[in-house]
Amino acid sequence: MKLIAFIGYPLSGKSTAGKIAESLGIPVVIMGDIVREEVRKRGLELNDENAGKIANELREKEGMDAIARRCIPRIREKGKKGIVVVDGIRGVAEVERFKKEFGDDFILIAIESDIKNRFDRALRRKRDDDVKSIDELKERDRREESWGMKEAFDMADLTIENNSDFETFRSKVEAVLKSILKSIDVIIETRVYPTEDEEKVVKAIKNFFPDAEISIEDDVLRARAKNINHFRELLRMQKILDTARNEMLKSVSGNEITILLNKQTATVSRINFVEEDAILSPIKITFRLYGIQPERLIDYLAPETRDGRPVKELKESELFE
Numbered sequence: 001m002k003l004i005a006f007i008g009y010p011l012s013g014k015s016t017a018g019k020i021a022e023s024l025g026i027p028v029v030i031m032g033d034i035v036r037e038e039v040r041k042r043g044l045e046l047n048d049e050n051a052g053k054i055a056n057e058l059r060e061k062e063g064m065d066a067i068a069r070r071c072i073p074r075i076r077e078k079g080k081k082g083i084v085v086v087d088g089i090r091g092v093a094e095v096e097r098f099k100k101e102f103g104d105d106f107i108l109i110a111i112e113s114d115i116k117n118r119f120d121r122a123l124r125r126k127r128d129d130d131v132k133s134i135d136e137l138k139e140r141d142r143r144e145e146s147w148g149m150k151e152a153f154d155m156a157d158l159t160i161e162n163n164s165d166f167e168t169f170r171s172k173v174e175a176v177l178k179s180i181l182k183s184i185d186v187i188i189e190t191r192v193y194p195t196e197d198e199e200k201v202v203k204a205i206k207n208f209f210p211d212a213e214i215s216i217e218d219d220v221l222r223a224r225a226k227n228i229n230h231f232r233e234l235l236r237m238q239k240i241l242d243t244a245r246n247e248m249l250k251s252v253s254g255n256e257i258t259i260l261l262n263k264q265t266a267t268v269s270r271i272n273f274v275e276e277d278a279i280l281s282p283i284k285i286t287f288r289l290y291g292i293q294p295e296r297l298i299d300y301l302a303p304e305t306r307d308g309r310p311v312k313e314l315k316e317s318e319l320f321e
């Protein structure tokens with residue numbers, strides 16, 4: 001499952017982005033709910049002062065990532081549909097906790113908004129606890145920075161600007177969320193034996209997926225890629241669409257397609273499907289799909305053929321529409 005979080009200075013538009021996500025049917029876990037529930041559980045009156053106190057107490061007793069940790073079971077429960085937004089990240093410890101728990105499936109989106117725009121919004125919103133002057137807002141920015149907000153902001157995977165009107169913001173957030181909702185992650189894994197040349201194996205992976213981000217640890221190479229078009233091109237050049245189609249059709253499991261490829265031929269850009277290889281570990285490639293039917297990806301990568309030619313070619317835009 002994918003976990004998305006928005007981070008930004010006060011009044012930048014984080015909750016608004018969460019509401020836009022909700023309007024697309026994406027479940028949202030609100031970190032503040034954890035605090036509010038704790039306030040209620042202790043029989044205290046539910047107000048900002050008590051919420052602040054309890055939040056600080058939880059962080060003091062259980063660590064700066066206390067609230068993030070308590071959110072995880074709820075996120076997993078709501079994440080059965082494949083995607084969840086978590087609203088309310090404040091500090092770097094929370095970002096690190098989610099990164100540790102969800103790895104590359106955690107996507108941090110920064111919302112950038114000028115102080116002047118944020119202050120104008122405070123004046124318009126008039127919530128009791130909203131700032132009354134720009135100096136007060138600067139003070140709040142500093143308080144959030146003391147929790148590591150700036151470091152967290154700098155760790156974001158992407159940034160959305162919110163310095164214009166609401167409709168502009170909505171369309172930007174929707175576009176980003178839709179691209180995450182309908183997406184393909186290529187997850188690659190293979191063993192690198194001490195007798196093998198590490199560089200050669202890395203090259204083999206890049207031959208298929210040039211955008212792969214690769215790491216090697218304890219003799220295991222792991223990589224992630226997004227772009228499948230070079231691989232698709234190779235299937236055509238090698239004229240192995242039928243084989244590829246059959247291999248992939250029999251390897252569908254839920255929202256994943258997993259294939260095994262020969263590592264040695266990969267070093268010369270040749271795609272060879274293999275069963276489990278006893279001597280050299282094959283390259284295991286998993287296409288993990290979000291919002292896309294596996295059969296549709298197979299139609300895109302390796303369409304049915306007649307007389308050696310594709311019966312119908314899908315465009316990339318049709319894959320994601």
Ligand SMILES: Nc1ncnc2c1ncn2[C@@H]1O[C@H](COP(=O)(O)OP(=O)(O)OP(=O)(O)O)[C@@H](O)[C@H]1O
Pocket residue numbers: 008009010011012013014015016017121122125162163164165166167169
């Ligand atoms: N582009 C925009 N145009 C007009 N109003 C906006 C825009 N973006 C946000 N707002 C308004 O600004 C206010 C602050 O937005 P929001 O509550 O989403 O910010 P936040 O980052 O969650 O704030 P906080 O850190 O204080 O919780 C809200 O009243 C929201 O409706």
